[in-house]
Amino acid sequence: MTSAWIDTHCHLDAPEFAADVQAVRARAAAGGVARCVIPAVAVAHFEAVKTLAHQLDDAYALGIHPLRAREAAPDALAQVQAALQASAADARLVAVGEIGLDYFAPDLAAPGPLRARQEQLFRGQLQLARQQALPVILHVRRSADAVLKALRQTGCTAGGIAHAFAGSRQQAGQFLDLGFKLGFGGAVTYARATRLRDLAKRLPLDALVLETDAPDMPPHWLYTPAGARAAGQPQGRNEPGELPRIAQVIAALRGIDSRALAEAAWANAMAALPRLAQIGGNTTCGPADAECGENGRLFFRVGRCGGFGQ
Numbered sequence: 001m002t003s004a005w006i007d008t009h010c011h012l013d014a015p016e017f018a019a020d021v022q023a024v025r026a027r028a029a030a031g032g033v034a035r036c037v038i039p040a041v042a043v044a045h046f047e048a049v050k051t052l053a054h055q056l057d058d059a060y061a062l063g064i065h066p067l068r069a070r071e072a073a074p075d076a077l078a079q080v081q082a083a084l085q086a087s088a089a090d091a092r093l094v095a096v097g098e099i100g101l102d103y104f105a106p107d108l109a110a111p112g113p114l115r116a117r118q119e120q121l122f123r124g125q126l127q128l129a130r131q132q133a134l135p136v137i138l139h140v141r142r143s144a145d146a147v148l149k150a151l152r153q154t155g156c157t158a159g160g161i162a163h164a165f166a167g168s169r170q171q172a173g174q175f176l177d178l179g180f181k182l183g184f185g186g187a188v189t190y191a192r193a194t195r196l197r198d199l200a201k202r203l204p205l206d207a208l209v210l211e212t213d214a215p216d217m218p219p220h221w222l223y224t225p226a227g228a229r230a231a232g233q234p235q236g237r238n239e240p241g242e243l244p245r246i247a248q249v250i251a252a253l254r255g256i257d258s259r260a261l262a263e264a265a266w267a268n269a270m271a272a273l274p275r276l277a278q279i280g281g282n283t284t285c286g287p288a289d290a291e292c293g294e295n296g297r298l299f300f301r302v303g304r305c306g307g308f309g310q
């Protein structure tokens with residue numbers, strides 16, 4: 001029996017999927033991935049993520065990624081606000097995201113106008129999320145304390161997901177205290193990721209949501225080492241269909257079966273992004289109906305999107 005999964009972070013609008021997004025989504029559905037959340041990274045992607053979410057029976061988020069602060073227009077915040085308002089009644093809009101702070105990229109981390117711009121965009125989008133009473137999907141890279149501070153200072157209390165969480169146990173606790181869930185994906189599949197694996201093992205089960213961050217963050221079985229890449233072998237493309245196998249790794253770390261993890265992760269995703277429960281059609285496909293990946297409904301659902309890409 002196949003469990004039902006939600007990939008809470010999956011960039012199906014990325015150019016890597018342009019040629020075969022339907023096949024990618026159908027493969028994921030066949031593996032039991034009932035829903036994908038497609039976060040935007042820039043205003044130019046807003047239409048695409050919304051359209052894809054509707055065509056694929058999935059969900060989306062609207063926001064400007066911190067790495068895209070580099071080219072954000074001067075009125076970018078006003079554009080995000082207008083887009084959020086225009087989609088306010090759309091149940092498939094489940095969050096503001098992907099937003100956050102990236103202090104890994106040297107140009108964005110060094111004190112100066114770019115760092116100030118990403119911080120301004122982040123805080124502005126937190127305020128928009130608050131106005132719209134929407135949760136947020138957070139990009140947190142070498143920035144957990146600054147992100148936590150901004151959440152507290154802006155009074156952004158609708159919660160959401162700290163995606164690709166890689167902070168300390170203490171930082172994890174602070175996100176959980178603010179009502180967030182923590183996103184775990186392909187990074188936990190690497191044996192050397194001892195601290196992350198320890199977190200995935202020891203955090204309360206109600207803290208975790210699952211994600212692939214596809215096409216990025218390949219699990220170890222898709223990873224091409226630097227040497228092989230230098231020799232011309234491409235990096236493996238991650239897909240939402242990898243989620244069940246990634247989940248198996250987390251379930252094994254925790255010593256539970258993957259069905260128990262699926263049920264908990266499903267409930268956690270619904271708690272973090274409550275609008276997921278309002279999307280029509282397949283919402284009965286939850287823990288109580290976990291064999292839905294096999295009963296044909298999902299295949300029919302994806303098959304209906306035959307017009308996509310034309």
Ligand SMILES: [Zn+2]
Nearest residue numbers: 009011098213
């Ligand atoms: Zn992302």
